[in-house]
Amino acid sequence: MNPFEVIEGDGPVILGQPHGGTWLPDDLAARLNANGRGLADTDWHIDRLYEGLLPGATVVRSNVHRYAVDANRDPAGASLYPGQNTTGLCPVTDFDGRLIWEPGREPSADEIDARREAYHAPYHAALAEQVARVRARHGVALLYDCHSIRSVIPFLFEGTLPVLNVGTNDGAACAPEIEAAAAKVCATAEGFDGVLNGRFKGGWTTRHYGRPEARVHALQMEVAQRAYMDEAPPWGWRADRADRLRPVLGRVLNALAETVEGMRRG
Numbered sequence: 001m002n003p004f005e006v007i008e009g010d011g012p013v014i015l016g017q018p019h020g021g022t023w024l025p026d027d028l029a030a031r032l033n034a035n036g037r038g039l040a041d042t043d044w045h046i047d048r049l050y051e052g053l054l055p056g057a058t059v060v061r062s063n064v065h066r067y068a069v070d071a072n073r074d075p076a077g078a079s080l081y082p083g084q085n086t087t088g089l090c091p092v093t094d095f096d097g098r099l100i101w102e103p104g105r106e107p108s109a110d111e112i113d114a115r116r117e118a119y120h121a122p123y124h125a126a127l128a129e130q131v132a133r134v135r136a137r138h139g140v141a142l143l144y145d146c147h148s149i150r151s152v153i154p155f156l157f158e159g160t161l162p163v164l165n166v167g168t169n170d171g172a173a174c175a176p177e178i179e180a181a182a183a184k185v186c187a188t189a190e191g192f193d194g195v196l197n198g199r200f201k202g203g204w205t206t207r208h209y210g211r212p213e214a215r216v217h218a219l220q221m222e223v224a225q226r227a228y229m230d231e232a233p234p235w236g237w238r239a240d241r242a243d244r245l246r247p248v249l250g251r252v253l254n255a256l257a258e259t260v261e262g263m264r265r266g
Contacts, residue, residue, distance in 0.1 A: 003064050004123045006130060011056030012138040012260045013253065014130050016145040016205055018071035018123065019043035021063040028068055036100030039065060041087075043148045044235045045242075049228055050146055053246060054253040058134060060127045062119070067091055067100060069115040071123045072145070072203035077112075080203055085155050090115055097155040124205075131209060131216055142178065142260045143218040144253065145205045150231045151224040157199040164194030164248070165222035167202030173210025174217035181259040182219060182252055189248045192227065217260070221252070 001023050020043045029037070047061060062071045066087075073080065073089040080086060087093060090107045094100050101107075107115065127143075134141040151161050164186040168179045179196070186194035202210070202220040210218030225231050228242035 001063060003119045004060065004062050004126050006126055007059040008130070008133075009056040009058040010137075011054070011058070011257060012134055012140055012142055012264065013054055013056075013257050014058045014060060014127070014134055014141060014143045015050055015054075016127060016143055017043070017046050017050075017059065017061035018145070018205065019066050019147060020046040020061055022065050023063045024065050024068055031102055031105040032067065032100055033102050035094065035098050036067060038233065039067070040150075040233075041066060041091075041095050042235070043146070044225065044229055045237050046146050046148055048237065049148070049223070049242065049246065050249065050253075053250040054257060057253070057257075058130050060123070060130055062123045064119045064123075069112075069119045071120055072147075072205050074204045075116050075120055075124075080207075089120070095150070095153045095156055127205070127209070135214075135216060138260075138264055140215040140260055140264050141217070142174070142256055143205070143209050143216070144256065145203065145218065145220040147200075147203075147220060148223040148225050148228075151226045161199065161222075161224045162193040162195045163224045163227045163245075164189065164192055164252075165198055165200045165220075165224070166194065166196050167200045167206060167220040167222065168197060168218075169202045169207045169210060170197050173202055173206045173212070174219050175212045175263065177259055177263070178217050178219065178256060181255040182221075185248070185252045185255050189251075191244065192248060219256075221249070223249075 200222040206218045
């Protein structure tokens with residue numbers, strides 16, 4: 001199994017998809033407990049949700065499930081949200097704080113190092129290569145990191161998550177006009193609520209690649225899964241919901257592409 005896939009486009013926008021994969025090597029899958037085998041924390045259907053919304057976009061997606069290694073975490077293991085509940089580079093609990101490994105079969109320090117080298121590093125090498133390629137071609141690149149999550153997870157946040165959660169590391173990861181373009185579409189999307197830099201400010205990918213001074217911009221979109229799917233096993237796609245959400249995400253992406261094009265010409 002290739003740990004990642006790349007679809008090269010000719011536009012200035014790159015779609016990162018680090019959490020849509022469900023593949024695990026057999027030895028790791030066998031060590032998960034019954035709770036872990038449910039893979040509940042997957043960004044279910046994320047590739048289908050964004051498919052075809054922005055012609056010319058480059059896509060870099062991981063095929064490896066986040067329970068092997070989380071491609072949106074700091075490879076050094078530092079917490080993205082100090083003082084708040086979260087999961088780590090190689091999680092030992094799910095988003096509800098429940099254990100995912102059989103007792104005594106959690107990843108060791110050496111194993112975490114091996115997983116980082118086998119799965120995290122190749123994904124980010126591919127992503128960095130595409131960022132460099134796109135910036136060389138257009139003079140600017142925008143990395144849009146695609147995520148989704150269940151709407152209610154008390155272990156991680158209070159209440160019900162808004163549908164559209166834009167994270168720019170409090171504005172540090174992209175130019176103000178890029179942040180404003182995404183926020184405007186979300187604020188005017190009828191039937192959907194949204195927030196800018198709320199509980200999700202952007203993960204390691206957004207924070208690591210977002211360098212506006214180097215003409216590389218990044219933002220994360222965390223979508224509440226109730227807007228396009230069932231939030232319980234078997235995690236089914238809901239066309240009646242997705243058909244309303246996808247045009248909104250398409251407007252976000254096209255607004256961002258137009259903004260980047262204007263910056264490039266300017």
